[in-house]
Amino acid sequence: MSRTAPFSPDDLGSIRTVALMCAWLCLALAISLPVLNALAWATATAESLPMKIAAKSAFPYGLQPWQRALGGALSMLPVLTMSWGLMRARRSLTVFAGGDLFAGEAVTGLRDFACACFWAAVAGLAAPTVLSLALTIANPPGMKQLTVGVNSTDVMALLTAGIFWVIAAAMARAGDLARENAEFV
């Protein structure tokens, strides 16, 4: 059933509450994701590495410190991209929580979040390949590895990013209409 009636005060209250909760969650994730990623790589072992990056056999002498550092640095790129996107999303959500649903700042933040999701998803698709190559480049011949793979999570992330971008573009247009409507008495 389509909706054409204006939002009731109850609807706006729900939007504000959920927006505020999501804003705090975005902040928490934006800070914790890079920290957790760094910690994971600092404590990584050949056995703990996911198979999609490299098999345990690629590290006959275990995971060396330079490999941990390189892996951490390379994997930080999509993570930091996502953290930036989450902070931009937080800005949008904070504006929504203030009750202004069509503010330019909110729409821009949502678009930036969509862009961040897109690039993080692209980096996520490329990461196993880049990491497997980088971590095993120094191995003797016959022990280097190259991983290529696509999984549904990354594909869904790309699709979700596209959907967010479209929604942000629609909201930008809605904001223009709302401002024009405000000029009618």
Added chain:
Amino acid sequence: MPIVVTLDVMLAVRKARSKDLAEYVGITEANVSLLKQGKVKGVRFDTLERICAFLDCQPGDIMKYVPDEDGDAA
């Protein structure tokens, strides 16, 4: 602008105050002022109906079309 608002004239004829009109119509005095100056983008039919009801007039009594000198609408 080709549409000229003559609301101020009708208010004077009916000896009505903008404040009372605003209250009856349900818009702010600021919007009534903008309307009198012709600085709004448009008027909703609902608003026009209430203005005409308050001032006991027709829509043509509070706005008129005055084409530009070259005859084209801006």
